[in-house]
Amino acid sequence: MSSIGVTLEDIRNAFERIRGTVKKTPVLTDEDFNEKHGRRFYFKCENMQRTGAFKIRGALNAVLSRQERGHTLKGLVAHSSGNHGRALAWVARSLGVPCEIVCPTTVPECKLADIKELGATLRSCEPTPQDRIKVTNEVMEERGFSFVPTCDDLAVIAGQGTVGLEIMEQVPALDAILVPVSGGGLAAGICIAAKAIKPDIKIYIVEPEGKELQKCLLAGERLWPNPPRCLDTVADGMRMQQLGQLTWPIVLQHAEKTVFTVTDDKAINGMRTGFQDLKLVVESAAGTVVAAAMSDQLKDLPPEIRHIGLIMCGGNVDLAHLPFL
Amino acid sequence: MSSIGVTLEDIRNAFERIRGTVKKTPVLTDEDFNEKHGRRFYFKCENMQRTGAFKIRGALNAVLSRQERGHTLKGLVAHSSGNHGRALAWVARSLGVPCEIVCPTTVPECKLADIKELGATLRSCEPTPQDRIKVTNEVMEERGFSFVPTCDDLAVIAGQGTVGLEIMEQVPALDAILVPVSGGGLAAGICIAAKAIKPDIKIYIVEPEGKELQKCLLAGERLWPNPPRCLDTVADGMRMQQLGQLTWPIVLQHAEKTVFTVTDDKAINGMRTGFQDLKLVVESAAGTVVAAAMSDQLKDLPPEIRHIGLIMCGGNVDLAHLPFL
Numbered sequence: 001m002s003s004i005g006v007t008l009e010d011i012r013n014a015f016e017r018i019r020g021t022v023k024k025t026p027v028l029t030d031e032d033f034n035e036k037h038g039r040r041f042y043f044k045c046e047n048m049q050r051t052g053a054f055k056i057r058g059a060l061n062a063v064l065s066r067q068e069r070g071h072t073l074k075g076l077v078a079h080s081s082g083n084h085g086r087a088l089a090w091v092a093r094s095l096g097v098p099c100e101i102v103c104p105t106t107v108p109e110c111k112l113a114d115i116k117e118l119g120a121t122l123r124s125c126e127p128t129p130q131d132r133i134k135v136t137n138e139v140m141e142e143r144g145f146s147f148v149p150t151c152d153d154l155a156v157i158a159g160q161g162t163v164g165l166e167i168m169e170q171v172p173a174l175d176a177i178l179v180p181v182s183g184g185g186l187a188a189g190i191c192i193a194a195k196a197i198k199p200d201i202k203i204y205i206v207e208p209e210g211k212e213l214q215k216c217l218l219a220g221e222r223l224w225p226n227p228p229r230c231l232d233t234v235a236d237g238m239r240m241q242q243l244g245q246l247t248w249p250i251v252l253q254h255a256e257k258t259v260f261t262v263t264d265d266k267a268i269n270g271m272r273t274g275f276q277d278l279k280l281v282v283e284s285a286a287g288t289v290v291a292a293a294m295s296d297q298l299k300d301l302p303p304e305i306r307h308i309g310l311i312m313c314g315g316n317v318d319l320a321h322l323p324f325l
Numbered sequence: 326m327s328s329i330g331v332t333l334e335d336i337r338n339a340f341e342r343i344r345g346t347v348k349k350t351p352v353l354t355d356e357d358f359n360e361k362h363g364r365r366f367y368f369k370c371e372n373m374q375r376t377g378a379f380k381i382r383g384a385l386n387a388v389l390s391r392q393e394r395g396h397t398l399k400g401l402v403a404h405s406s407g408n409h410g411r412a413l414a415w416v417a418r419s420l421g422v423p424c425e426i427v428c429p430t431t432v433p434e435c436k437l438a439d440i441k442e443l444g445a446t447l448r449s450c451e452p453t454p455q456d457r458i459k460v461t462n463e464v465m466e467e468r469g470f471s472f473v474p475t476c477d478d479l480a481v482i483a484g485q486g487t488v489g490l491e492i493m494e495q496v497p498a499l500d501a502i503l504v505p506v507s508g509g510g511l512a513a514g515i516c517i518a519a520k521a522i523k524p525d526i527k528i529y530i531v532e533p534e535g536k537e538l539q540k541c542l543l544a545g546e547r548l549w550p551n552p553p554r555c556l557d558t559v560a561d562g563m564r565m566q567q568l569g570q571l572t573w574p575i576v577l578q579h580a581e582k583t584v585f586t587v588t589d590d591k592a593i594n595g596m597r598t599g600f601q602d603l604k605l606v607v608e609s610a611a612g613t614v615v616a617a618a619m620s621d622q623l624k625d626l627p628p629e630i631r632h633i634g635l636i637m638c639g640g641n642v643d644l645a646h647l648p649f650l
Contacts, residue, residue, distance in 0.1 A: 023356055031348050032375060047604045050357060279372045279640040281604040315604040320650045 005154050005246060008196035011161035011189065014061040017068075018159060021094070022057050025049050027170045027309075030278055033293075040307050041293055042174065044167045047282050047315025052114075053237070054163050054313055055087035055150075058185055061159030062148050063091050073097050075145035079104075079125065079132035081182075081239050082111035083314050084150040089120035100145060102135045104128075108236060110318040129228040129240065151185030152244030161189025167309050168197045176202040176301070177309040178260065178292050180285050181213065182238040184247030186313060191254035202305065205251065206260040206292045208233035208267065211241055214259035217252060234264040234323055237285035237314055260292035267291050272324035274312070284323060286312040330479050330571060333521035336486035336514065339386040342393075343484060346419070347382050350374050352495045352634075355603055358618075365632050366618055367499065369492045372607050372640025377439075378562070379488050379638055380412035380475075383510055386484030387473050388416050398422050400470035404429075404450065404457035406507075406564050407436035408639050409475040414445035425470060427460045429453075433561060435643040454553040454565065476510030477569030486514025492634050493522045501527040501626070502634040503585065503617050505610050506538065507563040509572030511638060516579035527630065530576065531585040531617045533558035533592065536566055539584035542577060559589040559648055562610035562639055585617035592616055597649035599637070609648060611637040 028043045046054040063076065075098040078088045085101035092099030099120040103112060104127035112122060125135040140147055149156060163186065168174065177194055181187045187205055194201050207213050210231045216223045222242070230239040243251060262270070271287030273294065274280045282290070289310050292298060298308075353368045371379040388401065400423040403413045410426035417424030424445040428437060429452035437447060450460040465472055474481060488511065493499065502519055506512045512530055519526050532538050535556045541548045547567070555564040568576060587595070596612030598619065599605045607615070614635050617623060623633075 026351065026353055028351055028373070030373065045604070048353070048355065052604070275606050275644060279370070279377070279606040281600050281606060319600060319647060322644060325645045 006157050006161065006189070006192050006250070008193060010154070010158040011165055011193050014057070014155070014158040015162045015165055017064050018057055018060045018162065021050070021060060022162070023048065023050055024166055027167060033277065037294055038299065039305070042167070042171045042307065042309045043278065043280070044163065044309055044311050045280065046163060047280060047286060047312045051083070051087045051090045052314055052316040053083035053087065054160060054186055055083045056090060057162050058156035058159035058189070059084060059087040059148055060091050062153055062155040063095065065155040066146065071146065073146050075099060075143055076148055077136055077139045077145040078102070078148050078150065079136045080150055081236055082107050083237055083316060085115050085120070086111065086118065086316070088148055089115050089118035093119050098145070100139045100143070102132055102139065104132065106236070108318050111316055114316065127230050127239070129230065151183030152246045154246065156185050157189045157247065157250070159189070160186040161193040163311065164190035164193030168194055171307065171309060173307045174198070174201060174309050175305045175307050176204060177311065178204050178206050178289050179311050180206045180238060180289050180313050181243070181251070182240045184243035184251050186311065187255065188247040188250035190311070191250055195254050203255045204258065204260055205255050206262060206288050208235050208238050208288060209261055209263050211261070213243070214257065214261070217255065217257045217259065220252060222248060235267050235284040235288055237283060238288065260295065260297055262288040262291045266295070268323045270294065275322070280312065281315045281317060282312050283314045283317045285314060289313070331482045331486065331513070331517050331575070333518060335479070335483040336490055336518050339382070339480070339483040340487045340490055342389050343382060343385045343487065346375070346385055347487070348374055349491055352492060358602065362619055363624065364630070367492070367496045367632065367634045368603065368605070369488065369634055369636050370605065371488060372605060372611060372637045376408070376411045376415045377639055377641040378408035378412065379485060379511055380408045381415060382487050383481035383484035383514070384409060384412040384473055385416050387478055387480040388420065390480040391471065396471065398471050400424060400468055401473055402461055402464045402470040403427070403473050403475065404461045405475055406561055407432050408562055408641060410440050410445070411436065411443065411641070413473055414440050414443035418444050423470070425464045425468070427457055427464065429457065431561070433643050436641055439641065452555050452564070454555065476508030477571045479571065481510050482514045482572065482575070484514070485511045486518040488636065489515035489518030493519055496632065496634060498632045499523070499526060499634050500630045500632050501529060502636065503529050503531050503614050504636050505531045505563060505614050505638050506536070506568065506576070507565045509568035509576050511636065512580065513572040513575035515636070516575055520579045528580045529583065529585055530580050531587060531614050533560050533563050533613060534586055534588050536586070538568070539582065539586065542580065542582045542584065545577060547573060560592050560609040560613055562608060563613065585620065585622060587613040587616045591620070593648045595619065600647070605637065606640045606642060607637050608639045608642045610639060614638070
């Protein structure tokens with residue numbers, strides 16, 4: 001069964017396209033954590049990825065794909081709550097083209113500083129999905145820049161899917177993967193790669209409170225209120241309530257209907273565990289995944305799910321304002 | 326040529342003794358760091374070791390060796406600036422024997438809290454080598470506890486040497502290893518293991534300013550002033566000025582005469598690089614090694630030294646008081 005729009009072959013092609021630039025990130029396991037939580041967990045360290053998050057995989061694949069198809073890039077533009085913007089700024093600099101990143105006023109200062117350091121111009125917008133799009137469109141019209149979406153783009157999804165390709169090669173024994181979700185590019189990409197390689201693997205989505213993805217998955221429908229809104233969550237990389245138009249049907253097709261919903265307190269505690277016990281610098285979005293691994297809900301999974309991949313999506317944090325202190 | 330007191334076989338025996346309990350820590354490499362600094366660096370992540378530092382290797386080997394020789398343990402005692410105490414407290418708890426740790430008043434609160442949490446009793450002393458020994462002797466006399474030194478003990482050296490055994494197996498191509506030094510247990514153990522496995526490997530010692538090890542190595546003599554004193558350094562795990570009586574001749578025999586001396590500012594910057602770029606939670610002692618890898622002195626090493634191991638000795642930090650913020 002082929003997935004809507006993106007195939008394993010697309011992801012393999014993406015991997016060939018970006019492999020010289022993105023890192024093959026390590027997978028770590030920790031005996032203490034495994035013993036404490038009763039299964040074997042494998043941390044896929046995208047926090048150690050170039051620019052500090054998985055986002056560069058999708059951004060780079062999208063831009064290189066367009067160049068292959070003969071597009072001339074006058075510049076690049078994206079709206080982003082931080083990591084996608086930083087990734088695209090890196091890609092733009094490496095290609096020598098200008099870049100503007102539209103950032104909601106809620107983005108942490110440290111993420112803004114990193115984007116500026118890469119030579120991109122920042123433009124601020126209101127923290128609503130509508131204003132993000134509106135300001136991005138202005139940049140496209142004013143400057144003729146190419147838009148690279150955070151998630152709703154086939155080449156972006158294929159690029160993020162390389163995380164799934166890698167972890168399946170690094171840990172073939174995986175029975176399940178826990179993936180954090182915002183717009184759904186990473187989740188969709190991993191769904192396609194992992195399910196194509198190992199059809200009986202389970203993909204569990206991890207979401208911040210208020211997203212209500214499980215209700216949608218159970219109904220098989222987009223039940224989210226419109227216009228789209230941003231969530232009030234400590235996980236600054238997971239602010240979109242709705243999945244994208246392209247990512248939603250992929251996640252619906254492949255992911256388990258049971259979603260791990262993580263409160264702010266638990267996400268913060270997951271992040272603390274990342275720093276103090278695992279000695280990994282992880283951002284709060286990755287903290288939600290650590291929290292899901294430590295949850296009672298995980299303990300209730302069937303015992304045959306023994307080997308579990310945990311996607312540590314990013315590590316861009318303001319070390320002066322760690323939320324768990 | 327056999328080393329004074331400890332052989333590769335002792336280290337292999339130590340490895341067999343402790344392998345079920347200590348972790349085989351990962352070795353990580355980072356393309357950005359390699360490109361920026363012109364060689365291939367391999368971070369041996371003892372910050373991810375059980376209890377957050379390599380110290381458990383030596384402490385556990387020492388205690389298990391004594392039990393094998395028929396010693397009855399009424400309890401365990403050590404003086405420690407933090408990590409050795411935490412390791413010994415862990416060992417004591419796992420064996421069900423009481424433990425007292427003698428800590429100088431300068432030890433960070435977070436390290437004290439971790440020792441207490443493991444059920445050990447804390448006794449405080451002045452931050453001088455003399456007072457550490459004096460108070461430890463009191464505990465031995467009062468309670469009949471067995472003393473486990475931080476470094477000047479053959480079984481401790483053999484235990485720390487398992488770090489060298491592991492990294493040589495994980496990265497056989499290594500041309501050099503940079504090892505941080507305080508009392509010298511880790512440095513001596515790694516010298517013996519690495520040189521026995523690969524005689525032409527270079528072992529470079531990394532020290533905080535004021536230690537003056539290079540002068541001693543060049544002279545082949547202990548030129549340190551007596552009585553022994555503690556250094557005023559940001560690297561709280563590297564406070565001893567003098568190497569031990571057992572570790573010194575081993576280091577003198579095997580290590581390069583060129584020492585990497587790291588100022589507080591550089592150590593703090595190395596720690597910052599660990600957190601921000603490598604996404605690793607490392608303490609300031611490990612920061613000195615990162616700093617050495619980034620130094621001009623390293624750039625001046627012969628070009629045939631291409632693959633360099635960096636020992637990330639520990640990751641026990643007070644996250645509320647990161648020195649680089």
